[in-house]
Amino acid sequence: MLIIGTFEHCIELEQALAILEHSGIPREHILVVPMDTDPQPPIKLATKLGDRYSAAIEIGMACATGCSAMGTCFGFILTWGPIFWGLLAALIGFIIGFGLYLLVNKGAHRHLPKRLPEVTVIVQCPKEQSILVMETMWQYRVLTIGQTPEPS
Amino acid sequence: MNKHRRRPLATISMFGITYLQRQNPYLIAWWSAVYPGFGHYMLNQYFRATLLTLSEVTTNTVSHINQAIVFSFCGQFEMAKAVLKKEWLLGYCAIYFFAIWDSYRSTLVHNKLCELAEFENEQLPCIILHPNEIQYLEQRKPWLAALYSFFFPCLGIFYNQRWALAFYGIGWWWVYLLLSHAHVSLMNLLLGNIEASISVLDPQWLLFMPSVMGGAIYYSFMTVIAHNRLYRLEQRQHLLKRYRNSKLRIFS
Numbered sequence: 001m002l003i004i005g006t007f008e009h010c011i012e013l014e015q016a017l018a019i020l021e022h023s024g025i026p027r028e029h030i031l032v033v034p035m036d037t038d039p040q041p042p043i044k045l046a047t048k049l050g051d052r053y054s055a056a057i058e059i060g061m062a063c064a065t066g067c068s069a070m071g072t073c074f075g076f077i078l079t080w081g082p083i084f085w086g087l088l089a090a091l092i093g094f095i096i097g098f099g100l101y102l103l104v105n106k107g108a109h110r111h112l113p114k115r116l117p118e119v120t121v122i123v124q125c126p127k128e129q130s131i132l133v134m135e136t137m138w139q140y141r142v143l144t145i146g147q148t149p150e151p152s
Numbered sequence: 153m154n155k156h157r158r159r160p161l162a163t164i165s166m167f168g169i170t171y172l173q174r175q176n177p178y179l180i181a182w183w184s185a186v187y188p189g190f191g192h193y194m195l196n197q198y199f200r201a202t203l204l205t206l207s208e209v210t211t212n213t214v215s216h217i218n219q220a221i222v223f224s225f226c227g228q229f230e231m232a233k234a235v236l237k238k239e240w241l242l243g244y245c246a247i248y249f250f251a252i253w254d255s256y257r258s259t260l261v262h263n264k265l266c267e268l269a270e271f272e273n274e275q276l277p278c279i280i281l282h283p284n285e286i287q288y289l290e291q292r293k294p295w296l297a298a299l300y301s302f303f304f305p306c307l308g309i310f311y312n313q314r315w316a317l318a319f320y321g322i323g324w325w326w327v328y329l330l331l332s333h334a335h336v337s338l339m340n341l342l343l344g345n346i347e348a349s350i351s352v353l354d355p356q357w358l359l360f361m362p363s364v365m366g367g368a369i370y371y372s373f374m375t376v377i378a379h380n381r382l383y384r385l386e387q388r389q390h391l392l393k394r395y396r397n398s399k400l401r402i403f404s
Binding site for chain 1: 222290291338350377394404
């Protein structure tokens with residue numbers, strides 16, 4: 001049987017592979033294919049600024065901090081005091097920065113689902129072992145599993 | 153691992169994970185302007201960043217910069233002029249703008265170094281065991297780091313396993329809390345005693361707090377994202393190496 005499972009990058013993926021190897025499946029009968037979730041070369045994923053929401057949060061936090069410092073100053077002459085105005089100004093600054101970034105970069109990023117099949121694992125095993133292989137995968141955060149008879 | 157790595161992307165020490173990362177130079181310059189030293193923290197240059205923050209908190213306090221800022225924003229310009237200590241001002245400005253410029257310039261260099269390191273694609277480390285510490289690459293949740301840093305700045309940094317910096321920040325946050333009376337003021341505010349909540353505050357120390365809280369939230373959020381990427385990259389390198397001799401055939 002050929003068992004095909006897709007995973008996210010996670011420690012459980014390595015646990016699953018370790019258990020499969022220990023339960024007697026030779027390493028040569030396992031094929032692991034890292035999948036690209038982005039048109040750019042995978043190496044770039046290591047440092048590329050992520051999806052548009054984390055980039056927007058980045059800008060939002062920068063605005064929030066600036067506004068919060070100003071709100072704290074003004075708070076000394078306003079009714080509700082520096083703490084309230086500092087926090088409120090931070091919130092307003094964040095919303096402005098976050099919103100403006102999303103507005104300016106509308107449609108500039110691809111929309112991807114939250115959980116992506118980042119790694120595909122293909123295991124070749126005798127039919128008797130296929131249940132064990134699939135159970136191991138389900139136990140360790142596999143996203144999807146497929147099976148097909150071996151080519152003859 | 154024992155082999156000399158000329159252009160590594162990341163390294164793990166007992167203090168945490170140190171890495172090169174592509175970043176926006178303007179944002180790094182902005183964080184240096186928020187609090188000299190913060191830009192260098194984001195660049196993973198921890199010693200110089202810590203020295204810069206110490207220099208900032210000392211010179212700002214002795215020259216009463218924060219008090220002057222509050223007076224200026226409230227329109228009391230005479231008070232602002234009176235409160236500033238002229239002996240320190242020029243030196244303060246020189247260091248302040250140098251920190252901004254240096255972090256901007258370093259970001260440009262780091263971006264190039266990062267690109268070279270990525271092309272080099274040296275095997276990343278994934279764990280070290282030190283007699284007193286264990287440090288490893290791990291997947292974490294960015295929003296959780298931001299939330300912890302919001303409740304008490306630098307807890308998010310602890311979540312990222314950079315424990316020494318976390319405790320340095322936690323210590324300073326206690327100093328700010330005690331000297332600015334911010335939590336006393338917050339409790340008065342929640343009880344409705346608005347006048348008391350304002351009069352108890354010390355502007356000199358209060359004005360450090362928005363910057364530190366914002367910086368801590370941003371830094372811990374971004375660090376989680378960077379660590380998650382390094383984790384993915386390391387796992388890819390490992391899996392490709394371990395299963396490169398696969399004899400599995402899908403077609404006969």
